[in-house]
Amino acid sequence: MPPSPRRGGDGLLVRLTGEGLGAEISDIDLRNLDDDLFAELHRAWLQNLVLLVRDQQLTGSELIGFSRRFGDLDWAPVQETGRRFVEGLPEIYVVSNVLEKGEPIGSLGHGEAAWHTDMSYVEKPPKASVLYALETPPSGGNTYFVNMYSVYVALTPELKQRIAGRRIKHDGTYNSGGYIRQGVTPSVDPRDAPGALHPLVYVHPETKRPALYLGRRRNAYIEGLSLPESEALLDELWRIMDHGQFTWMHAWRPKDIVLWDNRCTMHRRDAFDPHTRRILHRTQIKGEWPPA
Ligand SMILES: [Fe+2]
Numbered sequence: 001m002p003p004s005p006r007r008g009g010d011g012l013l014v015r016l017t018g019e020g021l022g023a024e025i026s027d028i029d030l031r032n033l034d035d036d037l038f039a040e041l042h043r044a045w046l047q048n049l050v051l052l053v054r055d056q057q058l059t060g061s062e063l064i065g066f067s068r069r070f071g072d073l074d075w076a077p078v079q080e081t082g083r084r085f086v087e088g089l090p091e092i093y094v095v096s097n098v099l100e101k102g103e104p105i106g107s108l109g110h111g112e113a114a115w116h117t118d119m120s121y122v123e124k125p126p127k128a129s130v131l132y133a134l135e136t137p138p139s140g141g142n143t144y145f146v147n148m149y150s151v152y153v154a155l156t157p158e159l160k161q162r163i164a165g166r167r168i169k170h171d172g173t174y175n176s177g178g179y180i181r182q183g184v185t186p187s188v189d190p191r192d193a194p195g196a197l198h199p200l201v202y203v204h205p206e207t208k209r210p211a212l213y214l215g216r217r218r219n220a221y222i223e224g225l226s227l228p229e230s231e232a233l234l235d236e237l238w239r240i241m242d243h244g245q246f247t248w249m250h251a252w253r254p255k256d257i258v259l260w261d262n263r264c265t266m267h268r269r270d271a272f273d274p275h276t277r278r279i280l281h282r283t284q285i286k287g288e289w290p291p292a
Helices: 035-048 060-068 148-154 157-163 227-241
Strands: 013-016 023-026 050-053 093-096 113-116 128-135 143-147 167-171 195-199 201-203 210-212 247-250 257-261 265-269 279-285
Touching: 013 035, 023 035, 035 050, 035 257, 050 247, 060 128, 060 279, 143 148, 148 210, 148 227, 157 227, 195 201, 257 265
Parallel strands: 023 050
Antiparallel strands: 013 023, 050 257, 093 279, 113 265, 128 257, 128 279, 143 247, 143 265, 167 195, 201 210
16 A cells, blocks of 8 residues: 655645655646745655656646756757657657657657666766656556666675776667667667766765666666676666566556656656557756766
8 A cells, every 4th residue: 555645734745656666746736836835846856756746737838837947958859850749849759659641740659668767878868857648548558667776775785896986888879669869870789889978876966865877778888898798787787677676657647747857767668559549748857967
């Protein structure tokens, strides 16, 4: 049973998921947050890593307005057609399998999206992402989150020793749906692939807690090791991450908002029936520091 919700004074109603991370915030309208309530929401987010807020009725501009409370936003990449996902709102990225006149209105299709941290292959990865559900399929397409502070804590002292001070190459060849990014020629050797090197153990700039920073598995490489050694060590770390006890699964409903801390979590998505519709809008809050 998840713990009961608690309310501090007139503040937020926070219900922990009772799983590896995450909390649901209720009785709140994200269009109207005064500074005190926002400060509480921000604290709850840092503590719980992922927040779910249901029944929000937001326009695209209101979604951007809410997201901006957390910092400057990245612009979404343009679609392969050269068009913006949402005309006039360049901050919005559309995650969808829906076709209109034969053209996809969004990215990532209907397949599984493997575990990843958003854009960890750039020097300053985004610090947070916000997803807002417009249409959701009757089943499937659930999103899973994993608590990378807990994964780090779970490593044996011997394993912590082996990864201390090491950096990991985050591959920028593929997006989270497994599609090759525009303008990239894939390489079979992760050492030649485009991407960024970041510390394998990362200290969160706000909570100051250490987290394991894996990014994504495909084409990952631990600097200074031979390829087979790097693969073996990565497999060991990924097995611990994917153990199940550090995760929380979210089954989407329309009007759900989910906000996650991209610095201490990873996420993945189940596949869903391609004949059903799923449309989510995403914003991304810029990272302020390279991981260190
Ligand atoms: Fe993602």
